[in-house]
Amino acid sequence: MVTKVLIANRGEIAVRIIRACRELGIETVAVFSEADRNAMHVRYADEAYLIGPAPSRDSYLRIDKIIDVAKRSGADAVHPGYGFLAEREEFAGACEEAGITFIGPKPSAIAAMGDKAVARATVTRAGVPVVPGTEGEGALRDDEIVAIAPHIGFPLLIKATAGGGGKGMREVHNPEELPPALAAARREAEAAFGDGNVYLEKLVTGARHIEIQIMADTHGNVVHLGERECSIQRRHQKVLEESPSPFVNDDDDLRRRMGQVACRAAAAVGYVNAGTIEFLVDRDKNFFFLEMNTRLQVEHPVTELVTGIDIVKEQIRIARGRKLSREQSEIAMTGWAIECRVNAEDPYNNFMPSTGTVSASIVPTGPGVRVDTFIYSGYTIPRYYDSLISKVICWGETRGEALLRMRRALEEYKIVGVKTNIPLHQHLLNSHRFMGGQFDTRFLEERFQMDDEGAQRPEIAAILATLAAHRRGQKAAQIVRRGDRDTSNWKWVGRYERMHR
Amino acid sequence: MVTKVLIANRGEIAVRIIRACRELGIETVAVFSEADRNAMHVRYADEAYLIGPAPSRDSYLRIDKIIDVAKRSGADAVHPGYGFLAEREEFAGACEEAGITFIGPKPSAIAAMGDKAVARATVTRAGVPVVPGTEGEGALRDDEIVAIAPHIGFPLLIKATAGGGGKGMREVHNPEELPPALAAARREAEAAFGDGNVYLEKLVTGARHIEIQIMADTHGNVVHLGERECSIQRRHQKVLEESPSPFVNDDDDLRRRMGQVACRAAAAVGYVNAGTIEFLVDRDKNFFFLEMNTRLQVEHPVTELVTGIDIVKEQIRIARGRKLSREQSEIAMTGWAIECRVNAEDPYNNFMPSTGTVSASIVPTGPGVRVDTFIYSGYTIPRYYDSLISKVICWGETRGEALLRMRRALEEYKIVGVKTNIPLHQHLLNSHRFMGGQFDTRFLEERFQMDDEGAQRPEIAAILATLAAHRRGQKAAQIVRRGDRDTSNWKWVGRYERMHR
Amino acid sequence: MKYLTAVNDQTYLIEINDDRHVVVDGKVYDIDLEAVGDQPLYSLLLDHHSFEAFVDEGDTGWLVLLRGDLYDVKVEDERAVRLAKAAGAGVVQVGDFHLKAPMPGLIVSVPVAEGQKVSKGGILVILESMKMQNELKSPRAGTVTRIKTKGGDNVEQNQVLLTIGE
């Protein structure tokens, strides 16, 4: 049974899951850290429990506290969202042990796919092509990695075994760079996942990152919901995603083959619930398994908009033991969807994270625009968590319509008080290469500039700045002038005397 | 050509049209009254022109000024939205004369349908069934109306000939009520439309108000986009709409017949562009033509969400002389959509309009929710215009999903600073009769109560009020106490001295 | 602090001694109350149950809008109530009713005259605002004692338009 769901997460994904539950008439239990009392997931859930101090390791990563809240609140299911405990075998196991339904795959499937190196070995045995690397070697020490590296050949990627979201990932172009990069990657992986293990993978150049969404039920049915294009990345973090991929586009045969391989990879570990198989696709349309994310993906909304399937509701349906609501033949992609991840960071200052209070948030609305967010006017963004504060997802009948709609949505979106990467997205959407679908995973970092030297309206900017400066000057002058007036003085004196009575 | 569109409107519909234009790469020109400098349509348009004082008759109803702005700005087309000049034959004519494309029907079609009494006579000749009334009699004096009334029989409806939106409409149950009701209706019609003419119509009881959206191009193609259920009304103003109608629902034959009749009515006046045929449908599924709205309808989004057709973009397409993008056989309704009109009015005080500054607006977002609005935190709602401030439109695979989604969206929607009718919608969505689709046009006013006496959480409300009162008391006490403290005094003294230097 | 808080027909004795608890008719609840973004909008966690509500002071008491229901709540200091009772209460409040403009607008007409008797629900003033003509009605029977406005006037919110006496 799933009648009361504890959401072991925060931010936009916690809100997303609470909404799905509400719409299914399921009660919700939020957990929150000391930094999150004013967070939207606390306000929108039916119940909310404080689980510890702000740092994740003291709150959102504390399996014991979360299981305890589940028991106290009578939650009969847990949704882990993404990040935090979503891909921790122990967490799924602890839920199982406590008799709580884990809305996700079995612990064994998480374990098999969670250790990225083991996962690659597993799917290779199932006949799924992988990028060459250290799969099947287990956890390696630095000296072992240094020894193996030349056999794979440079350039290489160091990846966190427990990884995801680009954390603990480093590119290495020659043997000299390897030791410091290993140290940095392990340090970041340890901080992000509590696990410093890493593995190596050959860096495929000119490749695209395309992933397949799959859903599997407990009755042995596995379907795929088409692909997502995720090549627009910065520091190995996805920035913008779309579905379909402009690279796959009309090649239904490629889509079908990738879908079949994805389903086969899932079946290889007895996968149940929603999952994503990430592939690298080279220029010749060869595709290689990268990893499987055994949880809901940040970018799941683009698939929802083109297939009409609510993935979170479908996850709950599967967790309830029902059959998938649609067979493969009933799943079609209609139109085009794009998602822009809005991060609290300064695109003009090396993407430094930006924290602070959101003094205003004017959200784009209207036809074809969906926003998944958890910020609101007056909300203070804590510094302890991910910088993702909002996702803008636009649907259009064609890629062109979706792009134009996204442009107008981003122009409408006004977030005041913190800096965001919205200008980055606006530049991207104006880039001819992006518009033409001509990009690989290196595009954003290597062939794209946030160069505003040639920006089109310097005169307007000059006028705006001058008017603002002029007004500020006048206001300052007025305050001085007002200070000289009698009425105002009388007021101050009155207050002063009241105080001294 | 349509390359630059002047939007002769304000509020949410002006924003809606600007968005469509932006997404088509068409430039936009806004017009605004002195009360609307801070309105969203002024901010979102490419250009904006002040056209006069706040009262509509001095600004948004001034054809001369609007045509003048069109010429000065180089706009080659005008979109009238709904209300204001949308159904004024003279306006469409003035555009034509100035060589500006009017995004709507020909003046002759507006005239034929705009005089509601003439319209009824016209469609009757085309074999479309109408509710008995004074159609075909022309403008009548009070004494003539009083004389005719008994021949139609009571109860009766007085309607404004130039009408729409329930303005200038009165119900009359016996001959004595007729003269004062006539006076009130004429007065309101005169104020709203500048035309005090009214006509009579038999009041069909237990009926539903169901309308058909049609689209017609300049190549002679006419299609319908299915029906909208609009029976939830207060004072003859629609409050909540849905598509499909729960009354029509699976009766595809009824839908097809109503659609065909609607297309025939449109063809009878050589109709081009988007239009709506309103029908009364009695318990036995007999349907009667009420009137045709020769413009975009407030509730058009529900049709957009179930058909996937962007009606405003289609309007522009038609105005450009293109063929309709889809044939009748390609138009299908998928899922269910509901719209709640959010009005700035107090549902607990006889729906009195509420004006003021919106100090916060937290908009519901996430899957399946669309909001068409023009308010934002810090915006002051002027008192001169319609009380509609936002439309929440939810889509679901089924009516049940759409209803549950609307419930969660309304619970999330927080508008602070003005009162809204959101609680009315929340009560409606909890009403068993509404949920069961068991309602007619009288339901909201006669069989529905905003009765909160039996509300479920008096204890929570008591605690909240007590905590708020307690905090306010404590804060007041603190201010007094703080006034006694030295540090604070020093601050005041410092200021006082600075001022007297 | 102890309060006597009345909602509809029910009265609760509510005791607040610190920021984290309330005692309602003897039952202790954990609470955590936060204003949302500096607005009269509150988030309350009551024994971990999460509620969001508008809480604002109205003319006659506190108004709480909670999950689509409006509660009119009277909060009184329990000690003050006790003292008042001891002093002998029971004053019958009867007096003039001042019709105030519920919003700014234009007076369309005033269909009553000074000295005229009106019944409960009788139309006193027609006020236009936001394109709607609103009929302001008498909350009780009485006599129009004073009219302070006329058709064509622009009136501000809360401006007294006329007075109904006994």
Place this chain on the structure above:
Amino acid sequence: MKYLTAVNDQTYLIEINDDRHVVVDGKVYDIDLEAVGDQPLYSLLLDHHSFEAFVDEGDTGWLVLLRGDLYDVKVEDERAVRLAKAAGAGVVQVGDFHLKAPMPGLIVSVPVAEGQKVSKGGILVILESMKMQNELKSPRAGTVTRIKTKGGDNVEQNQVLLTIGE
């Protein structure tokens, strides 16, 4: 008032004499500027063209974010500039660079030592915030003259972390 306003390589002479007009290099424009909801967000109508932009004062000038482009704008009082020129300008500004924390966070490590020479782009401090490790780099070559933080420190925004001298 006259202003000399510089954007990128271009300088405009902008004259503001009333609320409704600006004169830019001799050309008169109608203007209408309004702040949106009390924020550093402005709506400008310039000869009826509608622009929305964030306009805020930065460390080195005004920052204007307009349709996705950021402009760094220097606004100077034209008279002040003239006077300064007359007094003889041309002071070369060289001095210490103080590395400030761009956001609150945890110092992961400081991979430089006092007295160490650093080149432009060299990593000075690794700061963790929002789960990201951020490498703070040197904007120019120089020598680390002072280090005021160490790994494990929690630092506030704008706190000086270290200083680079000549």
